[in-house]
Amino acid sequence: MSLDTAEARTGLPAGAGSGAFASLFKALGRGWIRDRSQIFFTILLPLMFMVLLASVFGGGDAAASRIVAVGDVAVLDGADPDDFTVTRAADLDEALAILREGDADAAVVQDGATVRIYPSATNSTSGAIAAGNLSALVDDVNVEVLSAAAPGTPVLETEVEEADGGALKPIQYLAPGILAWGVAIAGVFGAAGTIVDWKRDKLLRRLRLTPASVRTFLGAKVSVNLVVALGQTAVFLAVAALGFGLELSAWTWFAAPLVLLGTAAFLAIGVVIGGIAQTSPAAAGLSNLVTMPMAFVSGAFYPLALSPEWVQWLSYASPMRYLNEALQAVVVYGEPPTAVLPQIGFLAAFAAAVALVSWKTFKFDEL
Amino acid sequence: MDAAIEVADLRKTYRGRRTGEVRAVDGVSFRVERGEFFGILGPNGAGKTTTLEIVEGLRRPDSGTVRLLGRSPWPHSPELTRRLGVQLQASSFFEFLTAREQIETFAALYGATKARAAEMLDLVGLAEHANVRCEKLSGGQQQRLSIACALVGDPELVFLDEPTAALDPQARRNLWDLMRGISAAGRTVVLTTHYMEEAEALCDRVAIMDAGRIKAVDSPAGFIRSLDAPTRVTVAAGQLADERVKELAADEAFAVDDGTVVFETRDPRRLLTALAVDGAMDGLAVRTANLEDVFLHVTGREWRG
Numbered sequence: 001m002s003l004d005t006a007e008a009r010t011g012l013p014a015g016a017g018s019g020a021f022a023s024l025f026k027a028l029g030r031g032w033i034r035d036r037s038q039i040f041f042t043i044l045l046p047l048m049f050m051v052l053l054a055s056v057f058g059g060g061d062a063a064a065s066r067i068v069a070v071g072d073v074a075v076l077d078g079a080d081p082d083d084f085t086v087t088r089a090a091d092l093d094e095a096l097a098i099l100r101e102g103d104a105d106a107a108v109v110q111d112g113a114t115v116r117i118y119p120s121a122t123n124s125t126s127g128a129i130a131a132g133n134l135s136a137l138v139d140d141v142n143v144e145v146l147s148a149a150a151p152g153t154p155v156l157e158t159e160v161e162e163a164d165g166g167a168l169k170p171i172q173y174l175a176p177g178i179l180a181w182g183v184a185i186a187g188v189f190g191a192a193g194t195i196v197d198w199k200r201d202k203l204l205r206r207l208r209l210t211p212a213s214v215r216t217f218l219g220a221k222v223s224v225n226l227v228v229a230l231g232q233t234a235v236f237l238a239v240a241a242l243g244f245g246l247e248l249s250a251w252t253w254f255a256a257p258l259v260l261l262g263t264a265a266f267l268a269i270g271v272v273i274g275g276i277a278q279t280s281p282a283a284a285g286l287s288n289l290v291t292m293p294m295a296f297v298s299g300a301f302y303p304l305a306l307s308p309e310w311v312q313w314l315s316y317a318s319p320m321r322y323l324n325e326a327l328q329a330v331v332v333y334g335e336p337p338t339a340v341l342p343q344i345g346f347l348a349a350f351a352a353a354v355a356l357v358s359w360k361t362f363k364f365d366e367l
Numbered sequence: 368m369d370a371a372i373e374v375a376d377l378r379k380t381y382r383g384r385r386t387g388e389v390r391a392v393d394g395v396s397f398r399v400e401r402g403e404f405f406g407i408l409g410p411n412g413a414g415k416t417t418t419l420e421i422v423e424g425l426r427r428p429d430s431g432t433v434r435l436l437g438r439s440p441w442p443h444s445p446e447l448t449r450r451l452g453v454q455l456q457a458s459s460f461f462e463f464l465t466a467r468e469q470i471e472t473f474a475a476l477y478g479a480t481k482a483r484a485a486e487m488l489d490l491v492g493l494a495e496h497a498n499v500r501c502e503k504l505s506g507g508q509q510q511r512l513s514i515a516c517a518l519v520g521d522p523e524l525v526f527l528d529e530p531t532a533a534l535d536p537q538a539r540r541n542l543w544d545l546m547r548g549i550s551a552a553g554r555t556v557v558l559t560t561h562y563m564e565e566a567e568a569l570c571d572r573v574a575i576m577d578a579g580r581i582k583a584v585d586s587p588a589g590f591i592r593s594l595d596a597p598t599r600v601t602v603a604a605g606q607l608a609d610e611r612v613k614e615l616a617a618d619e620a621f622a623v624d625d626g627t628v629v630f631e632t633r634d635p636r637r638l639l640t641a642l643a644v645d646g647a648m649d650g651l652a653v654r655t656a657n658l659e660d661v662f663l664h665v666t667g668r669e670w671r672g
Contacts, residue, residue, distance in 0.1 A: 019475055019478065020475060020476050022475075023471070023472050023475030023476065024472065024475075024476075026472070027461045027464060027468065027469075027472040028461065030463065030464060030468065031461055031462045031463040031464060034463035035462065035463055197462065200457070201457050201458065201459050201460065201462075202455055202456075202457040202459045203459045203460070203461065205425055205455060205459065206453065206455055206459035207459075207476070208425065208443065209423055209424070209425070209448055209451060209453040210448055210473065210476040210477060210520075211445035211446075211448045211449045211476060211477060211478070211520075212445075212476040213443065213445075214443075
């Protein structure tokens, strides 16, 4: 027979309710602040990922192509130094050696009217970009020559406008994803770890024998987690804005209810894990098993649009995807809350479903 | 006035996947009067903790009734729990809090003041360690803090579940003094223990429990009296001549082992007086029956702690 949890949870104690809640909130909040591993996982780890991913995705996009010119390359004389950084090599072998080392993006040789381009194989992406830039440079020179020969003949010109007004630097799509992931690990690891601790130290059992109700205690515990999530979000967005140039929209404040809703969903997942795991390492392992794949199929670290199709399909089942999308919409694109109603609906439904599962499967006897 | 505790025919069976059916509590009844120091003594696995948890209201029995201070422990009622103080086997503390923060949190749950919390910390001798984190306290200090938390609400009825388990002898003696004080203050105390000498030293009455059943309930002195066992007097080798041993034994039993004489007497006063006159007191040892003998008698098997 299982514990009579419904009975154990009945009613707030007359009178002592709010005082009990406040003191429990204070005790649990103090415990959270003094637990260095919590601070690391909820605050520092997401910031570390932001630094890491911003430098992986952010580096090189605005930098000039590094060109090794072999001998005299006349076409480079008219090049904009913002687009090309030119070094010299005595012969082609030396230039190719430089390419192999990854110290340049392309080598170029001009033989009369022929400009021969050797893009880097070591770094094929920047090699291709450098080759493209060099081709464009050659075209520009050709157009100048032809226009001078036939003045009055109209020529086509291209103008490149970046999507979203050029505002979408990598940090703009990285920050919401990493924040969603940070909220997820704080919720899942936090709830799972707490429940395993309670199984060990029987704190919940002890509190059930005080005049305060278990409902008051669980309310205080969840409140601490929600406040932590808000603090985590504020710190994360502040660092992203001030340190990495994230531009915050006027709707950024709406990240608060989104994060609270997401936290509720992730806490529910953590409760299920905490119900299964018997030890702290098991809880941490299972939490990782859930949050890591979820991060990869939710576009937390890598844009979903660039992911394989099966990943995109999987992402529809992941609450992190919807939190990520909703945060991106309101924080980065400045869309109003009404635009993210579908995401809110999914998160709420997911949280309710998982909470129901954890409620039904949880063995209260173990606490 | 109602009894502090009235328990009638409690039964609780656990069904484990590997262990099969285990009758943890198998028809337990007892009654504890107000102000009594009541002990539940038994080896590990006897069902002491399960019984206590049912009485406290943490578990529902399969059958049977419990009345605590005249009312049922279920459903959870603040009016009842406010009058109870509980110390569990696991040290149930809020993580990363100091001793003072810990007891002040519990004080708030019982509606007690911070002054009361400080007073309890002082009572259990932890005033100097008020600012030490709970996880840094020694085992004995943690148990004392746990008892202080149980007392902070000024309870009428206190449950202590094996508070001295895994403590060194000195820490155990310190806790005994503390528990005597709790009882002397007029509270009803229920203690589970698997230490014979602890039950003997502290309890007004003891229930001997084994294999889910209460085998007998009596005061420690009453148990030993009813055992009606002889007193064993041991005299060291070389103190008595052989014929004197026979004289002193009179019609009672004695044994000689390598010169050491062991008398078993119903009249220790006569024997000891005679030994004093003979001046045969060096290395003298007197052993009366104790609860260990009682356990053997009551359960039919050796005590194994």
